[in-house]
Each structure stands twice: as structure tokens, then as C-alpha cells.
Amino acid sequence: MxxxxxxxxxxxxxxxxxxxxxxxxxxxxxLTSVGTASAALLLSVPIVLAGLGGLFSERSGVVNIGLEGMMVMGAWAGGMIGTKHGPWIGLIAAIFFGGVGALVHAIATITFGVDHVVSGVAINIIAMGLVRYLSTLLYKSGSWLGPSQSPDVNSIPTNSLPILSGGQYFGWKSPDLLGSLAEKHWFFISDLAAILRGITGDLSYVTVIAMAMVPLSLFVLWKTAFGLRLRSAGEAPIAAESLGVNVYAMKYAGVLISGALAGLGGGFLAIVAANHYQENQVAGRGYIGLAALLFGNYRPGGILMGAGLFGFADALQLRDxxxxxxxxxxxxxxxxxxxxxxxxxxxxxxxxxxxxxxxxxxxxxxxxxxxxxxxxxxxxxxxxxxxxxxxxxxxxxxxxxxxxxxxxxxx
Amino acid sequence: MKKIKLSTLVLAVAAPLAAALVSIVISSLAVLASHKSPFDAYKTMWEFGTTSSSLMQMLNTATPYYIAAVAIAITFRAGLFNIGVEGQLRLGAIFGAYLGAKFILPPVLHIIAIMVIAMTIGGLWAAIAGYLKVKRGVSEVISTIMLNSLAGGLSSYLLANYFVDRTTNSNNMSTKTLPASGQFPDLMPLLNKIGVEDQPGGGVYGMLIFAVALGIVFWFVINRTRFGFELRASGSNPIAARFSGVNSKRMTFVAMALSGAVAGLAGLPAVLGDTHAFNMGFRTGIGFSAIAVALLGRNNPTGMAFSALLFGFLEVSSRSLELIDIAPETYVIMQGSILLSSVIAYEVVRRYKITLQSKELAKAVAA
Structure with a gap:
């Protein structure tokens, strides 16, 4: 290790x-500025969440192409509920709606045995249609300004890593060591400092929570009995069943956690990365999350690396x-x-x-x-x-x- | 023996029937959610949807769906999944429209040439995914989705910078209009002969005929040729296929490229039959709806024809819902619920059939 x-x-x-x-x-x-690193982190978070979602589902043996649709549901719910009840409730709604999408996928694939890819693609098509329909209804009822965009959501506060990257803690203003180092323009050292400052400074609390999911997933899947059972359902379900593991329950758990994480990823896009829901906001990030999962060889650390690369490419594209x-x-x-x-x-x-x-x-x-x-x-x-x-x-x-x-x- | 036959018949009808019921219930709930009567909605849709003008539009909507669905079915039969039809048809259409306006050929030949261009481009684009799958083990589901996004960016880049016709001053960027020899004749004159009257804004794409022919060719190639057998074999059991001498890697690549070639044609009905150019208004989402059409039609030429028509009907007839103040987007709910419930219903029936068969078998053995 x-x-x-x-x-x-x-x-x-x-x-x-x-x-x-x-x-x-x-x-x-x-290329190596604080802003780019910070944007790269922000754009990696939804992909990390989608990738971890895929991890839980596929480790339990269910392929989840439906991540994209679950993220779409999450983003929509985040925007819809977030405008009314504030960003935190919005995020909870996003998790819930992602879970609803996952429940449909679980029923179709686990209970009825439908082909996983077929069900996943069906869910993506349905989710996009559903949110478009519901958005139109909200627009017609006058609570939204347009059929493709929700009103603004209040933002979630940010903070920085104390001592290294500044920030405010209980009225104490922390020094910003990395930030000042980044402005020295020393070859390589300042570049390194800028990137570290970017990924440790001005973080949304949600970003911190989302990133904590990486070690948490590693712990749950590899260090707990539940994780072992869940993985056994994906490796050798018949053997697992013979040892008394409830394979159906494990698969349901895997897919539902998957949907919750993907929903949070969608909610993050709507509430933290932007400040409203917008049609096509997810734009294939569920699939990119899957790509990160494959790139990371079905391991949380690998997913983080994959998502970081995609986030970096995305950040450069958006900024400059x-x-x-x-x-x-x-x-x-x-x-x-x-x-x-x-x-x-x-x-x-x-x-x-x-x-x-x-x-x-x-x-x-x-x-x-x-x-x-x-x-x-x-x-x-x-x-x-x-x-x-x-x-x-x-x-x-x-x-x-x-x-x-x-x-x-x-x- | 007679009893089994009756039950097979019942089972064959049971799945679509159950799916239709479930989806009607879900769609009705969706309409009820907007405080409107579902009954009114269906009545309005039926009345509007069965006018001849709507039926023509239904055929025009269904034609590209059907072609794209055949493209997807090719990969399904080979155990693959080409989600990249959207990108392939877009690139096929823009290259077909741009290059097709650059030369003049005799009428039929010109259309064939444009089709060949579109097929080549679509096939090459899909071949990237096939190559990555065979050589690098990249899942075709992910690569085709990425290629979709790339095709979207690439086509708008090409249109804006190279393919746009600068001689016309219009806000809608467009390629040069195809010469008359490259335009697919409309079916309207034929329909007039059998007593159908002209409709305002009417007309039926000539490529409808082509789509029907494509369905027949697809059925023949898949079910009656050696190539079709090898394709299905490498899809259903790659290991067994290898032992019987089928190069399943080669089949994977060929199936992707072939699927892309067919997909390249799916954008042409509108380009050759209506706009006679590729412009910014080119319809998006054909490739995704076609996935649903292929799944609903069970990759079967007749089944896909019915589901393409159904999707076309729902889309066109739901426009009338605006009149009674219901969101026309309701059709998306209808399509989605039909898709999901039928996918589940087919699976349940398939499994029930197997149980029934094994029971029959047990009885026969015992007797």
C-alpha cells in the first residue's frame, strides 16, 4: 500500500x-495555475461520484449504463428542490432521485433479469424524457423562467485547508502559504504550489464530502463484511448464495448506492458547479464516470486518477x-x-x-x-x-x- | 400438442399487451399529474394523429428511425451495442450533403453516390469504435458515446468553417443546395394516383421505399446467409463460434463498421427529400430514439417497423396536446414507459416459457 x-x-x-x-x-x-487546478477538482467531483457509483453497482455484478440517467435525475431534483428549500435539501433530493432511478434499474435487472445494458440505456432515455416533461410542467405553472433552466439555487459555503491554503476558522484567519508560494514564479516549485493550492483552497463543503467518499468506498468495499458480501455477489454469486449471502439483497444495495452517488454527482453539477439546473447539464458525465471506472480498473484510487485527468482536460477546455x-x-x-x-x-x-x-x-x-x-x-x-x-x-x-x-x- | 400451441400464441400476445397496459397507466398518471383528463388527451391525439397530413408526417418521422434501428440491430445481433448511431448519421448526412452538392451525375446515380459517401463516412466513424474494441479492448458502449460527442462538435465545426455555403446570406448556416439530380423524389405523385390528396406541408420521403427494402435485405442477410449466421454466432456464443471457424474479432469489427455504414444513411431522408442540404436545423436525437425502436422491435425487421411507426405516431399526434393545454412532451413519457415495460414483459414471458417447456418435458419423461 x-x-x-x-x-x-x-x-x-x-x-x-x-x-x-x-x-x-x-x-x-x-496550464498550471491555481484557477485551473481548482476548476479541475470541481469538474472531477461529479465524475468521481459517478465512477464510485459504477463501482458499487458493478462490484455487485450489475452493469450500470444508467448512471447518466440517474445523474440527470439528480441534477434536475437538485435544481428543482434546491431553489425552493435551499442547497442542502436540494442535494438530499438529488441523492433520493438518483436512488429512484436506480430502483427502477434494480427491479428490471435483478428481479426481472433484463439485460443490464438494455435496462440502463432505457433508463437514460426515460430519465431525459421525464425531466424534460416535468420541467415543461414547472415552466407552464409559472415557477420556472424557461422550460430548460431552473431558477438559481443559493450557494454552499466554501473553506480552505488551514495554514497551507488560507481560509477562516472561528474568526481566525489562517495564512495562505501555498498561495504566496504560487505567486513567486519559481520554476516548478511555484507550479507545484499553485496546483496544490488549487485543490486545497476555496473548497465547497460538498467537494470535501464527495472526495471523502473515495476512501470511504475503499473501506466499505474492502474492509467490512458487507463489502465482502457485496463483492462476492459480483464475483461468484452461486458460491456466495451457498454460503448464506443474500445475493439479491447485495445487488439491490449495490445498485441503490450507485444511484445515490450518481444522483449526488448530478446534484453537485446543478448546485455547486453551477447554481441552477440546466438541460443537458450532465452532458455524458455519467458515461465518462464509467470510463473512469474502467480506467481505474474497478478500484476507488484508480477512479480518482481517471476522474482527475478528465477533470483537468475539461477545466482547460472551459477556461482557456x-x-x-x-x-x-x-x-x-x-x-x-x-x-x-x-x-x-x-x-x-x-x-x-x-x-x-x-x-x-x-x-x-x-x-x-x-x-x-x-x-x-x-x-x-x-x-x-x-x-x-x-x-x-x-x-x-x-x-x-x-x-x-x-x-x-x-x- | 394443440394445447402448447395455444399457450405459445397467448404468450406471444401477452408481452406486448401487458406492456401497452402498463404504459397507458403510467402515461395516464403523467397526464393526471397536470390536472387534465387522460381520456381527452388520447382522444385528441387519436383524432389529430389519424388525419392524412399527420399520417404522412408519421411516416417521415418513422423512416429515419427505422434505418437507424436496423443499424443498431446489426450490432445487437453480433452481441455488441452501437450507441453511436447519432454521431454516425450526423456525419454521414453532413458529408453526403456537402460532397453531393459538388458534382452532378445522372439522377439515380447521383443519389446512389451520395448514399455511398454517407455510408463510407458513417462506417469509418463506427470503425474507430470497432478498432478500439478489437485491438485495445475498449468497451464499444463508451467509445461510441464519446464519438457521438465528437461528431457533434466536428460537424458544427465543419459546417461553420468549411462546408457552409457563403453565397446565400442566411442566419441558418447551411451547405449548398443539392442539384435536382441529387434530390430523392417525393412519393406524393404516386400517392395522388391511388387517391390520396395533397396536404398542406405534406409529402412523404421517397426514402421510405428504401427503408422498406433495407428491412428486407437485413432480414435476408441475417437469417439466410452464411455471413448472417457467423454474425449471430459470434454474438450469441463467441467461444463456440471460434471453434466452428468464425473469427469473432473480425466479425466484431465488421459488424461495427457495417452498422455505422447503415447508420450513415439515417440522416439522409430529410436531407435528400426535404431540406436538400445539411443545415443547423438538422434533427437531433434520431439515434437515441432509434435505440428504443430497436429494443422495442426486438431487433426484428417487422417488429422494428411497427415500433418506428408507433414512435412516429406518438410524436406527431402529441403535438395536438398543446390545443388542450397539455405539455406535448407527454409523448416522451409514453415512449419511455412503453420501452421499459415491454423490455421487462418480454423477459418475464421468455422465462415463463422456459418454465412451461421444462414442465412439459418433465411430464413427457414421466409418462
Missing amino acids: KTKALKFLRYATMLVFVLTVIRQITGATD SASVHALILLIVVVLVGLVVRDVRKGKIVKAVLTLAFAGLSLWYFLAVDELPGQLVTMTPYIATLLIMSLASQRLRMPAADGIPYRRGGLR
Whole structure:
């Protein structure tokens, strides 16, 4: 465990260093700014929650493509209830509505044995239709200004990590060490400080709660009897049943927790990331959460890393298109790294192909000064595809994931 | 023996019937929630939906749904799931419209050329997902969804920067209008001959004929050819398929590409038959509704035709709900509840059938 954490720290530091070098070369200062890191964290949270949602469901053996729909329900409920009863009640409503979506998925897949992907896609279609219908009703009744947007929700207070990142604690104003370090413009050190300041400063309390879900999930799934039973339902349900585990109940629990987390992720989008619900707010984040789950090889820590990468790409895209342009250089660096690896392994043909692709990317980087807006918005999706294609070969999914289970082995 | 046959018949009807009942109950509840009478709603929808003008629009709505649903069914039969039809049809349509306006060919050939372009583009786009699945093990469900978002951004980028027709000054960005040889003739003249009168804003896409033909070809290829057999085999049992000499990786790739090629055509009915160009108003969501159509129709050519027509009917007829102050979006609830309840009903009936069969078998063995 300790070596894993060290390895992670080493890779993270390396990544920051490469980013610093690229920032120095391209002048895209936003690449390692406090604002970018902070936005990246904010945008990672919904994906982390969706990914953890997928984790609980798939560890219990139920594939959950319906995450997207559950997030949509959560976002809508967060906006709808949040405007009336305040942000915290809104978040609880979001969790509840995500859970309702999950209940439908659970009934269809566990009780009736419907194909998991089919049921999940059906739920996505239904959820989007349902919230559109309900929003129209609210608009018609005059409580909403438009059929696709809720009124504003009050915001949830923020705070910072004491001593390192400032903030107010019981009237005491904490120093902001990282913040002042970030403004020194020292090569690499200030960049590192800025990124740390971004992810520890001005945090919404919900962000802290959501991020706490990562170690909590790890604990629940791997250190408790409940977690062991839930995972056994996803690995070997027949064996689990023979040992007295109620497999149906475990699967129901997995899917319901999944929906609650996804609903919270949707509510986060509406209440914390924005301050109202808007149609298409979720925009595929449920699916990206699933991608993070696969990238993270069905482990909470991996999900966090995957979500962080997507959040970073998304943040750059939203803040500053010059940084996305600089990101192409990062792709070139990664590709060159792959070429070196392939040459060492003796895969010459592959190396040449990769090198050609790297050359093409470099040419594009040099030829174009700024990426057009429509292409910049595609960044998170391209990042998802690239990361998935580079990483998903060593997957070890739960052995009985996606297989409809019948008690007593009936089909 | 006769008794079994009767029960199979009952079971075959039971699933759709139960699903229809459940969805009517759910939709009625939705209408009741807005303090309106469901009965009025259905009556208004039926009266409006059965006028000839509405029926024509129903056919026009159903045509792209059907083509896209066939595309999805191809992957379903191969044990895959192409959710990327939305993106494939969008790119197929924009490239077909843009490139198709660049040349002039004799009438029929021109349309065929545009179709080939759309199929190529759609097929290549889907092939990315097929390649990633086969070579890198990336789930096609996720990659096709990402490709959808990419196709959306790419098409608006291409339209705004390269494909837009700058000779016309319009707020609605559009590609150049297709020459007459590239426009699919409307079915209206034919319908006139059999006594259907012209309707304001009416007309039936000529690609309806093509969609019907596509359904027949799909049925034939899947059920009556070696290729279709191998496709189904690699879908239902990849290991057994491998032992009987089917390269299931190759089939996966081919199925994705083929599905994308068919999907590329689904945007053409409106482009070739109505707007004669690709513009900003290009309909979105066809690919997603088509998933529902394919699921509801059980990937069966006839079943999908019925469900495409049903979806078209609900969409068109629900516009009349505005007249009696009910949100037309009610149709989404209807479609969704039909989809979910039928998916569950089919599964329940399938399982009941198996139980029934094993009971019969037990009886036969005992006797």
C-alpha cells in the first residue's frame, strides 16, 4: 500500500514537471495555475461520484449504463428542490432521485433479469424524457423562467485547508502559504504550489464530502463484511448464495448506492458547479464516470486518477483554449515516450506508426496558433477515448459482472 | 400438442399487451399529474394523429428511425451495442450533403453516390469504435458515446468553417443546395394516383421505399446467409463460434463498421427529400430514439417497423396536446414507459416459457 502511494506521488510529480516545462515553452500560463487546478477538482467531483457509483453497482455484478440517467435525475431534483428549500435539501433530493432511478434499474435487472445494458440505456432515455416533461410542467405553472433552466439555487459555503491554503476558522484567519508560494514564479516549485493550492483552497463543503467518499468506498468495499458480501455477489454469486449471502439483497444495495452517488454527482453539477439546473447539464458525465471506472480498473484510487485527468482536460477546455493548444504538445511528449518503449521492445512497425502520429501532432501544434472553439469543447471526450485506448488492456472486471443472476441457477 | 400451441400464441400476445397496459397507466398518471383528463388527451391525439397530413408526417418521422434501428440491430445481433448511431448519421448526412452538392451525375446515380459517401463516412466513424474494441479492448458502449460527442462538435465545426455555403446570406448556416439530380423524389405523385390528396406541408420521403427494402435485405442477410449466421454466432456464443471457424474479432469489427455504414444513411431522408442540404436545423436525437425502436422491435425487421411507426405516431399526434393545454412532451413519457415495460414483459414471458417447456418435458419423461 505504501509503495503504491509513493508510486502515485512520483507519477503525479512527473506530470506536473512535464506540464511546467510545456508551460515554459508555450507560455500557456493557465496550464498550471491555481484557477485551473481548482476548476479541475470541481469538474472531477461529479465524475468521481459517478465512477464510485459504477463501482458499487458493478462490484455487485450489475452493469450500470444508467448512471447518466440517474445523474440527470439528480441534477434536475437538485435544481428543482434546491431553489425552493435551499442547497442542502436540494442535494438530499438529488441523492433520493438518483436512488429512484436506480430502483427502477434494480427491479428490471435483478428481479426481472433484463439485460443490464438494455435496462440502463432505457433508463437514460426515460430519465431525459421525464425531466424534460416535468420541467415543461414547472415552466407552464409559472415557477420556472424557461422550460430548460431552473431558477438559481443559493450557494454552499466554501473553506480552505488551514495554514497551507488560507481560509477562516472561528474568526481566525489562517495564512495562505501555498498561495504566496504560487505567486513567486519559481520554476516548478511555484507550479507545484499553485496546483496544490488549487485543490486545497476555496473548497465547497460538498467537494470535501464527495472526495471523502473515495476512501470511504475503499473501506466499505474492502474492509467490512458487507463489502465482502457485496463483492462476492459480483464475483461468484452461486458460491456466495451457498454460503448464506443474500445475493439479491447485495445487488439491490449495490445498485441503490450507485444511484445515490450518481444522483449526488448530478446534484453537485446543478448546485455547486453551477447554481441552477440546466438541460443537458450532465452532458455524458455519467458515461465518462464509467470510463473512469474502467480506467481505474474497478478500484476507488484508480477512479480518482481517471476522474482527475478528465477533470483537468475539461477545466482547460472551459477556461482557456490556449492551454488546450499546449496540451497537444503533451500528447507529443507522451507519444514519443511510447515510441521509446516500442523501440526497446523491438516493435519497430508500431514505433514508426506512433512516431508518424507524433510528428503529425507536432506539425498541427506548430501550424495552428489557436484551436477553434468547437474543437476545444471536444477535449474531454477525446481525452476519454485516448486514455481508454491506452489503458484498458489490463482490466480485471468482477467475474460475474453483467450476467443476470437467478437464485437456484434457473435461467 | 394443440394445447402448447395455444399457450405459445397467448404468450406471444401477452408481452406486448401487458406492456401497452402498463404504459397507458403510467402515461395516464403523467397526464393526471397536470390536472387534465387522460381520456381527452388520447382522444385528441387519436383524432389529430389519424388525419392524412399527420399520417404522412408519421411516416417521415418513422423512416429515419427505422434505418437507424436496423443499424443498431446489426450490432445487437453480433452481441455488441452501437450507441453511436447519432454521431454516425450526423456525419454521414453532413458529408453526403456537402460532397453531393459538388458534382452532378445522372439522377439515380447521383443519389446512389451520395448514399455511398454517407455510408463510407458513417462506417469509418463506427470503425474507430470497432478498432478500439478489437485491438485495445475498449468497451464499444463508451467509445461510441464519446464519438457521438465528437461528431457533434466536428460537424458544427465543419459546417461553420468549411462546408457552409457563403453565397446565400442566411442566419441558418447551411451547405449548398443539392442539384435536382441529387434530390430523392417525393412519393406524393404516386400517392395522388391511388387517391390520396395533397396536404398542406405534406409529402412523404421517397426514402421510405428504401427503408422498406433495407428491412428486407437485413432480414435476408441475417437469417439466410452464411455471413448472417457467423454474425449471430459470434454474438450469441463467441467461444463456440471460434471453434466452428468464425473469427469473432473480425466479425466484431465488421459488424461495427457495417452498422455505422447503415447508420450513415439515417440522416439522409430529410436531407435528400426535404431540406436538400445539411443545415443547423438538422434533427437531433434520431439515434437515441432509434435505440428504443430497436429494443422495442426486438431487433426484428417487422417488429422494428411497427415500433418506428408507433414512435412516429406518438410524436406527431402529441403535438395536438398543446390545443388542450397539455405539455406535448407527454409523448416522451409514453415512449419511455412503453420501452421499459415491454423490455421487462418480454423477459418475464421468455422465462415463463422456459418454465412451461421444462414442465412439459418433465411430464413427457414421466409418462
